[in-house]
Amino acid sequence: MTNAAQLNENFDGRDRHEFTQGIVRSGLGVLDREAGPDKSNALKVYYKGYPQGSRRVLASERLPHPSTSAELEFDVRFCKDFDFVKGRKLHGLGPLKPVTGGNKVTPTGWSARLMFSQGGGLMTLSISRI
Template identity: 40%
Template sequence: MKCNTTRWAIALSRLILGSTLLGLMGSCSEPVDSSVSPTGETVEAAQTEAPQSWSDGFEDSDWQEKWEVRSSRSWGWENLEVIDDPSGRFDRVLRVVYPKNSVTPSVARKEGVPVGGGQFLADLGMPPADAMRLSYYLRFSENFDFVKGGKLPGLFGGDEISGGNIPDGTNGFSTRLMWRRDGDGEVYAYLPTSDKYGTSIDRGAWRFVPGRWYHIEQEVVLNEPGQENGRIRLWVDGAQVINRDDVMFRTTDELKIEGIFFSTFFGGGDLSWATPEDVYVDFAEFSVSRP
C-alpha cells in the first residue's frame, strides 16, 4: 500500500512540473495581435499592405480580372484578342485590330463605318496615388498607315478624361499617347489647362516605324494643388524623349492617379482620320509601379 502511494505521489509531482513548464514556455512566445469580433470571439487582426506595383503579360484567359477592368466606358472588345506572339519576343500579346475605314464609335455611328480599336479603364488593384510609372511594349503592323493620328494607352484619374470634356482641376485628367502623321509621337493630355480637346505635348519628340517593337515608359507625378509643378516624363526604348515639370493636373489633392486608360483608335472626329486598310497593333508586358 505504501509503495502504491509513493508511485502516485511521484506521478502527481511530474504532472504539476510539466504543466508549469508549458505555462512558462507559452508566456515566452511572440504576442498575437488580436481583436474581439462582434460575436465576442477573439480573432487575429489582418495584416495587409497595399500593393506598390503591378504587371501582366496576358498569360491568363481571365486577364481582365487581374486588370480590374471597369464595366463602364469600355468598347471595342470584338477588336481585342490575346494571341501567341508571332514575333517570338513575348509569350503572349494583346492584338488590337482596326478594320478598313474604321474610326471612333461616335464617327462610326454617324457615318455607318466600322469601329476600330478599343477602350477600357483598369484599376489594377492598386490604391490611387500621386505618382505612377507605366511601362508597356507595342508594335505596329508592317502595313500600318498612320494617316492623321490615333490614340495609345496612358494613365488617368477622375471622370473627365476624354471626348472633349475638359476637366476643371477637381474631376479628372489623362495622359494618353498619340501617333501622328508619319508616325510622330506625343503625349496627348486632358488637363484643366486644355482648350476644347486634349493638349498636344512635345509632338515629334520621337517617331514610330511600322513592324518593330517599342518600349514605352511614362512617369506622371501630380502637381501640388494650385501650382504648375506636375511632371510628365517619357522614355522610348530607354531614351528619355519628354521631360516636363510645369504641368497642372489638379487643384485639389483629393484627385489621384487611378490606373491605366487603355485607349487606342484612329481619330479624330471625322472620316479623314480613318485607316485605309485592315491594320493592327500588338501590345505586351504592361506594368505599373510607384516611383
C-alpha cells in the first residue's frame, strides 16, 4: 500500500505551509518565481553570517496525520559563489521535539537530515534512539 503525501509545498502562493511562511517571515528566505526545477517556483534561503557561523534557518511543519514512516524529498541548488566553509545541515525530519545541536537522545527523540560538508560534499546525519 502506498501512502499519500501528507505535505506538498510547491511555492505557488495558494496554500503556503507554515514552514515556508516561517522562513519568509524571519527574513531568511523569499519566494523566487521560476527559480526551481523546470521553471517551478522555489524558496530561496539566505545563510546570513554572524560570529558563530550563520543564522539558523528554523521552521517546523506539523504533519496532519501520525505516521510510522516518512520520506522527505526536495531539490537544492547553491548559488554559484556559495562558500561551503565548514558545512551545514539541510532541512530534515523529526518528531515534535527532535534531538538537535548535539543534545542527548531521549526515548522519543530523533532527527534525520542531510548535511553538506566543507568543500560541498553531501552526507547523512541522523540521531535516533538506541
